[in-house]
Amino acid sequence: MGGPEDPRRWLKPPDAPVQPDAVLRVEVGGDLSDGVDGVDGVDGVDGVDGVVIVADAFDAFDAPATDAAHATAAAGTAVLLHGLYENRRHPDLARWRAALQDDGWDVVAPDLRGHGASGGATLGWGRIDAQDLAALLDHIEAGRGEPERVLVVGFSYGGIAALHWMAGDPRIDAAVTLAAPADPLETLPMFVRRWTGSLSWLTTSGRLRGAFANRLRDTGVDPAALPAESLAGRFAGRPVLLLHGDADRLAPPDHAGRWARAIGPSATAVLLEGQRHSSIAWFRGEALERARGFWREHAVETPGAGG
16 A cells, blocks of 8 residues: 655544555354464463454555655554454554554554454453454464564553463564553452442442452453463563553553563563553654654564564
């Protein structure tokens, strides 16, 4: 797909919705207890309903020969993941998608399980999403060949999915997350408070957490497998940039530190001054610039990657 005259149009709000180059539909079977074919380390989950995962695919922009900003042309495939109860076409993602395309990445933006046009009555909370996303990458490889590199970028809930996927799939070379909670069970009451305006008796009594944990067990997911600490030692030195607002009240700033400790020395946690949980995604300054610097620097050659 040819690029526009101004390759830095990601600085400007889009005048109209951008149409994808293709829409992918990937069937994920209901019996995932054996994991995903060809992916070592992606643990199976029993009792998961089969779904169709829908994703938009965008080709990288053609790089003007004189534009030094395209140093990573033909960079690979970037998978862009939305937040909780959002979808692949959320306007906050548009600038990030265009910045990735400008830097030479093909971009795939899926609706996560239970969101948008994708199927599923059960949210994945990272654990189930990891298998859906591995199947999506299988589909991409079957249709386009194995990408040179694979980068995953996730916002909030999408950041949880990104890191669970990366921990179990050696094909992921690098990741960027924004405001990724370190433990869904811990942050759920804060989201309820945001949605309802107050902490209900369910939340303060702990019954909400108990009900959530029971629902996870019904789908075969052990709640103990969700916190960041449960993934320690599974990132094999692959680089991760953890961007987090220092004013985040839904997933407090220490969540970035928890992820960094679980990932190890290859993780970089950055607290952005004055940014809250929602504002970090659409903030048009430091967050995007730091992410661009990261994927240009680290996604070229990654130690320990399986790609």
